[in-house]
Amino acid sequence: MxxxxxxxxxxxxxxxxxxxxxxxxxxxxxxxxxxxxxxxxxxxxxAKEQLKHDPKRCDLCKKCIDFVQGDGISIVDGKLKIDFQKHEENFALIDVCPSKAYGKFGQRxxxxxxxxxxxxxxxxxxxxxxxxxxxxxxxxxxxxxxxxxxxxxxxxxxxxxxxxxxxxxxxxxxxxxxxxxxxxxxxxxxxxxxxxxxxxxxxxxxxxxxxxxxxxxxxxxxxxxxxxxxxxxxxxxxxxxxxxxxxxxxxxxxxxxxxxxxxxxxxxxxxxxxxxxxxxxxxxxxxxxxxxxxxxxxxxxxxxx
Ligand code: SF4
The missing domain is CATH 3.20.20.70 (Aldolase class I)
Structure with a gap:
């Protein structure tokens, strides 16, 4: 069965x-x-799938910032700062990043x-x-x-x-x-x-x-x-x-x-x-x-x- x-x-x-x-x-x-x-x-x-970000892969190309129109993602002191409260389940970012810096915790x-x-x-x-x-x-x-x-x-x-x-x-x-x-x-x-x-x-x-x-x-x-x-x-x-x-x-x-x-x-x-x-x-x-x-x-x- x-x-x-x-x-x-x-x-x-x-x-x-x-x-x-x-x-x-x-x-x-x-x-x-x-x-x-x-x-x-x-x-x-x-208990949900969650967005993660690997700073080592990120080259600060800003494509994700453009994608969210600056809402909750920015560059601060030379590092990408992400508001995970806002983007915890924004998995569209995974495909936006050319460096594969975004990923997901959790798999079914x-x-x-x-x-x-x-x-x-x-x-x-x-x-x-x-x-x-x-x-x-x-x-x-x-x-x-x-x-x-x-x-x-x-x-x-x-x-x-x-x-x-x-x-x-x-x-x-x-x-x-x-x-x-x-x-x-x-x-x-x-x-x-x-x-x-x-x-x-x-x-x-x-x-x-x-x-x-x-x-x-x-x-x-x-x-x-x-x-x-x-x-x-x-x-x-x-x-x-x-x-x-x-x-x-x-x-x-x-x-x-x-x-x-x-x-x-x-x-x-x-x-x-x-x-x-x-x-x-x-x-x-x-x-x-x-x-x-x-x-x-x-x-x-x-x-x-
Ligand atoms: S799109 Fe990827 S490489 Fe570019 S700033 Fe965002 S996380 Fe970094």
Missing amino acids: TNLKTGLLFDVQRFSIHDGPGIRTTFFFKGCSLRCPWCHNPESIS YSVDELSTIALKDKDYYTYSQGGVTFSGGEAINQMDFLCELGPTLKNHEIHICLDISGFISLKNLERSLEFTDIYLLDYKLTNKSDFKSLLGQDFDCKVILDFLEEKQKEVILRCPIIPSINDTEDHFKVIADYSKQYSCISYVDILPYHNLIKRENFNYINKPQIYTVPSATQKESWILWLKKHHIKKGIIEGESI
């Missing part, structure tokens, strides 16, 4: 080794309900197209006990599409990880149970007063953990640690406590903040905030806290804690 639904993705990464066990193909879905200021994939936040794929991509590396998945990961953004926000892609991949005996934040609907989570082998659950903050101001939403990750524990689903708890935001002993204590309290958590993956933003060379809306990269000494203190609070099993940058 032909599948007519499409999903909106901003990236496809083959041979990924950081998004679950083994060698994996990661599908990055566009659209997220959170607004984490440290997000490494800020182009994932909007059918279930068949993504299945074909995933199946190219099936031998690697089998060899490494890997598979496919649905990530984002928040992949689960495109649930109708996942409900067709997931079972299609399962028919080919492909292992599936689903990357989720704690801010998702239990109804969608329930729908994902039939095709998801492992959940990669982000645990970002412990201090409740930070949720609304930093993430844009108020929620409790425990609700998701309780649900997945009851359903006996495996969870890898992924904890991005951002200096000056959540690198406190209280936060590490809760991480260690969860690892012991929930049998569904197979291990905790500590993800130290890095500033390797994939799209830093482009101009577009939603540029991320830059934080201080943690030092080796800071990371050592995190490990000591986790050990002090008897973490069940954890890794940091691929090394066991």
